Amino acid sequence: MVEDLVLRSTRVVTPQGERPADVAVAGGTITAVRGQGGPVPDGAVLTDLGDDVLLPGLVDTHVHINDPGRTEWEGFATATAAAAAGGITTLVDMPLNSIPPTTSTANLAVKRDTARGRVYTDVGFWGGAVPGNLADLQPLHEAGVFGFKCFLLPSGVDEFPHLGPAELAEALAELTRFDGLLIVHAEDPLLIGGAPQRGGPHYADFLASRPPAAEDTAIAGLIALAKRLGGRIHVLHLSSAGALPLIAAAKRDGVRITVETCPHFLTLTAEEVPDGATEFKCCPPIREAANQDALWQALADGTIDCVVSDHSPSTIDLKRKDTGDFAAAWGGISSLQLGLPAVWTQARRRGHTLSDVAGWMSAGPARLAGLDRKGAIAEGFDADFAALAPEQTFTVDPAALRHRNPITAYAGRTLYGVPRGTWLRGRQIAAGPAVTGEPAGRLIERPAGGS
Known part of the structure; x- marks a missing residue:
């Protein structure tokens, strides 16, 4: 060529x-x-590029685009523009917060029709595992979704209900039959239900309502189920470091389990969240600094497989900034454009390299999704790149970000690493924060024989 x-x-x-x-x-x-x-x-x-660093384009396998149905929360055009501006070249859309959710092949077709011609990056789709759609799982798998998300407790939207214990086992057994991947929001509903549930502006009260034991217990149950059925499970947005010994032991025992964490768990701490600052609310929650240190260690030793955004935006009114009530506010961190600088800021302080960051944010998510042409600068791979000025800084201005609603927990923070440009299959799609040209991303499917 x-x-x-x-x-x-x-x-x-x-x-x-x-x-x-x-x-x-x-x-x-x-x-x-x-x-x-x-x-x-x-x-x-x-x-x-001179001394700017050339990285493989980031792969973000945890993005809530909310389109169609709640496009005022985000949307394919704005989400992928923000992704491109932040060095992300491939993302996988979560199956909920859109209407309809991606729980059948007909609903997947609606998603694809909505996205087609409007995406700056490559975009794939997760399916959903909900009560009553067991017969839809294999058709969705054959239609190219990358795996199936489920909740163990209410998701926050009525059209995506959670699985009870028996339904969870049935779903994993069905997926194991054709080697599908189950990705799980892992918090135990009984422990959440038994925790103190106080409304109001105090972050400490919200933190107490989502105890780490809820994650640890749920993950222990998932490990036991995966071991019994031989299925593949991926733990979403790990917050509690208490689950790490369980995960490490399960991996040593050959359990087919992977785990992700998110930039906000690696860069923000409970101690610094002001009362009433509902832009910091997410579930599971941002925990204390000592917990964060253990997450970084687990990244370094390979217990945690990847870092992805869990970009979960909403309209500003749903964040209840008028009252600062954490119990009433929508839970989700808007960070799609900022993940690379946020993680790099902490990584460099802790002695990690940009090669480490590329492994966590590009190669790792690509491996999870089975994208064997993404995630590396190597012969035969897609020409997806991100250029970064690693020692330059900028201060986050929410109004300057490209996601739809100008609110983020990173507002006012000074971060290292200024994105200089992003290329998708050799075509430049962003120059600094500005997207270039018309949307030319592709709608991608799980590779045949992949995850």
């Missing part, structure tokens, strides 16, 4: 580590990663 683009940097993050390199692209695919500064083929465009 004739090369049409060469990206040059003194710092290119490859699976073998960071090095100076020229990355050659032809027809949207990486054709070579070679020594920096060589001849550029006739007809190829050279983009010299």
Whole structure:
């Protein structure tokens, strides 16, 4: 193939580590990663990034786009624009908060029709496992969803009810029959129900209402179920470090379990959440600094497999900023555009490298989704890239972000790592915070034989 683009940097993050390199692209695919500064083929465009770091495009497998039905909360156009501005080239949309939810092939078709022609990044879809849709799971799998999300307690929206213990076992047994993946919001409903439920503006009261034991108990149950049935389970948005020994032991025992955490659990702490600051509300919640330290250690030792946003936006009124009532406010952190700088800010302080960050935020999620052409700067992979000025800083202004509603828990924070540009299959889709050109992302499916 004739090369049409060469990206040059003194710092290119490859699976073998960071090095100076020229990355050659032809027809949207990486054709070579070679020594920096060589001849550029006739007809190829050279983009010299200098000392800006070239990373593989981020893969975010946990995004609530809420489209159709609640497009005023987000939407495919705004979500993917924010993703592109933040260095994300591929995302997978969660099956709830849209109307209809992605719980049947007919509903999946509605989702795809809504998204088609409006996405700046590549977009795939999770299916949902809810009471009564057991017969829909295999058809959804065959239609290309990446796996199936379920809740063990009420989801917050009536059209996506949770699974009881018997329904959970039935769903996992059905998915195991065709090797589908179950992804789980893991909090125990009995422990949540027995915790003190006080309304009002005090974050400590909200934190007490979602105790870490609720996560730990739910995850222990999932491990036992996966062990008994031989199924594949992925734990979503891990907040409680207390579950880490259980997860590590399960992995050693061969249980087919993976786990993610999120930028807000790695970068924000309960001690710093002001009373009434409902932009910090999410479920499970942001916990204390000591808990955060243990999550970072689990990333370093591989117990946690990946870092994804859990971008869960809403309209500003649903955050109840007028009363600051954590119990009444919608739970979710809006951070799609900020995940890379937020994680890098903490990672550099803790002695981690951008190669580590790329592993957690690009290679790891790609592996989870079975996307074998995403997540690395290597020959044969899609030419998806993010350029970052790692030692430059910026202060977060919610009004300048590209997601639909200008509210975020990162408002006013100074972060390291300024995104310089994003490329999808060799086409630049963002230059700094500005998206470029028309939406040209693809709607992608689970690869045949993949997750």
